[in-house]
Amino acid sequence: MTPLIVALDFPDAPSALALADRLDPQQCRVKVGKELFTRAGPAVVENLQARGFQVFLDLKxxxxxxxxAGACRAAAELGVWMLNVHASGGRAMLEAAREAVSVSAAPPLLIAVTVLTSLDAADLEEIGCHSKPAEQVRRLAALSAETGLAGVVCSAQEAGQLRQELPALLRVTPGIRPAGFARDDQRRVLTPAAALAQGADYLVIGRPITAAPDPGAVVAAIVADMAAASVR
Structure with a gap:
């Protein structure tokens, strides 16, 4: 299985499932986020799993x-492969989440969001966080490691430092844009090959794939590029 996760950020289940039908579950996993899950509920997760996809439930x-804890327990019972919480919820919340999924028959990977990739230093300052993004990511990643989570969501630009300081943590990186694609609303971005070189374990890519005329071809090209980069 490749490290690619395709973000199915669609407003309804028919659109998401139509896109999924154009992808190969052997080449990627899929992410279900807030809008899609709020509209379609657990059924969309079950339909994706029936198509052979492992699902990252991205409800933060x-x-x-x-x-x-109750929400994480319910997600684990859905059989999702990965789910996430916000690390800024604090130690007690992270420990409760970890304990809730640990009793599942097949515990999902539980990861914590550090700093959203749409935020830069000015944004953090505005909400009262006086640390630079990289410093805040390191602080929250350390807390996630201390509370026994499997990994964190971070930008690829912070992944290398985390690989050195907290090597046991998985690093899931959104804000990935293949060369030549628009940045959209992401601030801290890298290409797939560069992100893996920096230390990312899993890459989340949305619009460059889901808005393409041939999503499957874009996935295949990204997978080939990552494979070529790994042997250079």
Whole structure:
């Protein structure tokens, strides 16, 4: 299986499933986010799994510990491959989430969002965080490691440092743009090959694939490029 995760950021299940039908589950996993899950519910996850896809449920839970634990338990019962919470929810919340999924028959990978890739230093300053993005990512990644999570969501630009400092943590990186594609609303971006070289373990890519005339061909090209980069 490749490290590619395709973000199915669609407003409804028919659109998401139509795109999934143009992809090979042996070449990528898929991500279901807030809009799609809110409209389509667990059924869309089950339909994707029936098509052979492993699903990353990207709901970024962030609430009091008991509420997050219950949500993570429900997600684990869906059989998802990966799910996430916000590391900024704090130690007690992260520990409750970890304990909730650990009792599942097939525990999903539980990862924590550090700093959204749409945020830069000015954005953090505006919300009262006086650390630079890289410093805040390192702080929250360390907390995630201490509380026993499997990995973190970070930009590829921080992945290399985390690989050195916290090598046991998986690094899931959104904000990936193949060469020649628009940055859209992402601030901290790298190409797939560059992200892997920096230390990313999994790459999340959305619009460059989902908005393409031939999504399957774009996936195949990205997979080939990553394979070629790994042997250089």
């Amino acid at each position: 839970f962030h609430d009091i510990p008991a509420t997050v």
